[in-house]
Amino acid sequence: xxxxxxxxxxxxxxxxxxxxxxxxxxxxxxxxxxxxxxxxxxxxxxxxxxxxxxxxxxxxxxxxxxxxxxxxxxxxxxxxxxxxxxxxxxxxxxxxxxxxxxxxxxxxxxxxxxxxxxxxxxxxxxxxxxxxxxxxxxxxxxxxxxxxxxxxxxxxxxxxxxxxxxxxxxxxxxxxxxxxxxxxxxxxxxxxxxxxxxxxxxxxxxxxxxxxxxxxxxxxxxxxxxxxxxxx
Numbered sequence: 104x105x106x107x108x109x110x111x112x113x114x115x116x117x118x119x120x121x122x123x124x125x126x127x128x129x130x131x132x133x134x135x136x137x138x139x140x141x142x143x144x145x146x147x148x149x150x151x152x153x154x155x156x157x158x159x160x161x162x163x164x165x166x167x168x169x170x171x172x173x174x175x176x177x178x179x180x181x182x183x184x185x186x187x188x189x190x191x192x193x194x195x196x197x198x199x200x201x202x203x204x205x206x207x208x209x210x211x212x213x214x215x216x217x218x219x220x221x222x223x224x225x226x227x228x229x230x231x232x233x234x235x236x237x238x239x240x241x242x243x244x245x246x247x248x249x250x251x252x253x254x255x256x257x258x259x260x261x262x263x264x265x266x267x268x269x270x271x272x273x274x275x276x277x278x279x280x281x282x283x284x285x286x287x288x289x290x291x292x293x294x295x296x297x298x299x300x301x302x303x304x305x306x307x308x309x310x311x312x313x314x315x316x317x318x319x320x321x322x323x324x325x326x327x328x329x330x331x332x333x334x335x
Contacts, residue, residue, distance in 0.1 A: 105258065107161075109149050109167070109327050113332065119135070119156065119177045120134055120197060121174060121178035121179070121184055121187055122134030122137065122138070122174050122175050123171070124172040126257075128186070129187055129189065129190065130175065130187070130190055134171050134271040135293050137170070137171040138166060138171055138172045138175060138190065138194065139171070139197070140165035140193060140194045140197035141162070141165065141166060141168060142163050142165050142197050142198050142200070143162035143163065143164060143297055144161055144162070144163060145162050145163065145297075145323070145326035146161070146162065146301075147162075147298065147300050147301035149328055150301070151301050151302075151305045153305050153308060153309060154301060154304065154305055154308060154321075158317055159203075159319050160293070160304075160308050160317070160318050160319070160320055161203065161321070162289060162298055162304060162320070162321040162322070162324075162326070163198040163199075163201045163320065163321070163322050163323070164298055164323050164324070164325055164326035165194035165197045165198045165264075165322075165323070165325065166194060166324065166325045166326075167230060167323055167325060167326060167328050168297055168326060168328065169328050170230060172324075172325050173325070175187055175190070175191070176191070176231075176296060176297065176324065176325060178286055178319050179191060180223070180228060180296065185228075188228075188231060188232055188235055189235070189295075190280075191232060191238065191324055192232055192235035192236045192238075192239055193236075194319075194324045194325070195232055195233070195236040195294060195296075195322060195323070195324050196236040196237075196239040196240050196326070198294075198322035198323060199211060199236060199240060199247070199292050199294065199322040200240065200245070201320075201322070202290065202291070202292050202319055202320040202322065203240075203247075204290060204319075205247055207287045207289075207290050208246035208247070208248070208288070208290070209240075209245060209246065209247050209248075209287070209289055209290045209291075210247070210248050210249070210250045210275065210285050210286060210289040210291055210316045211233045211236065211237050211247065211248070211249045211250070211291055211292055211294045212249075212250055212251075212252045212253060212290070212291055212292070212293050212294065212307070212311065212318070213227070213229045213230045213232075213249065213251065213294050213295070214229060214252075214253065214278075214293065214294070214295045214304070215254050215255045215278055215307075216228070216229060216230065216255075225307060226305070228296070228320070229295055229296055230249070230251065230292075232296065232324075233249045233294050234249050235248050236294070243288075248284040248289070249284055249285075250282070250284060251281065251282065252280060252281060252282050252283065252284070252285075252286055252316070253278045253279070253280065253281060253307055253310055253311070254278070254279055254280075254281040255277060257278075262265075268304040278306050278307055278309075278310040279310060280310055280311065280313075282316045283316065285312070286311075286316045290319045291296050291311065291316055291317070291318040291319060292319065292321065292322050293307045293318050293320075293321045293322070294319060294321070294323065295307075295320050295321070295323050296323060296324050296325070297324065297325050297326070297327070298321075298323045298326050298327070299324070299325040299326075303322075304321050307321075308321070311316075311321040326329045
């Protein structure tokens with residue numbers, strides 16, 4: 104029956120797979136299989152010293168920002184296809200799970216969404232993704248919560264087109280601690296959608312660490328190919 108409903112939905116609603124453009128309500132089976140999570144460490148190259156340091160904050164990515172996964176994330180993030188939160192939350196949850204220690208509750212801290220992005224997209228996509236991922240983790244027995252502990256301290260320029268040094272300068276001092284609620288007594292994992300140079304993650308870790316709440320790790324859906332799997 105499902106095999107009949109998907110083409111029918113495409114004909115009636117014009118709905119297509121974000122990965123390949125074929126008939127699908129969100130993703131076809133082939134593209135869904137193509138983005139199954141394969142979590143791995145994803146240190147930026149060069150890895151920011153603030154993430155490595157004496158108390159490393161290792162970033163884990165569930166996939167590489169290429170091919171099908173890249174098209175899916177672009178459709179979700181830039182084209183407003185919020186139906187894709189459901190498949191993507193499995194990838195983020197898989198990345199977070201690498202950091203989970205037996206018996207230790209975890210809190211996911213989303214990187215702040217800029218006012219510019221919130222206005223353009225009408226919502227906090229990363230925050231919604233974190234909430235959905237925490238729900239999945241609770242279903243498998245992980246005590247996971249989400250804390251909007253960080254907020255924007257100032258406006259930044261669009262990161263697109265900036266190199267690593269420019270991204271770092273653009274984001275330095277851009278985040279502030281908004282709340283410590285849920286942070287105490289839990290392992291902290293900073294979460295985002297894509298890891299590129301590590302500048303956003305570095306700033307989030309700085310803001311949390313400065314307040315005495317250093318994360319044990321970071322988790323993202325995807326990392327850019329030049330860094331995925333690299334080690335410092």
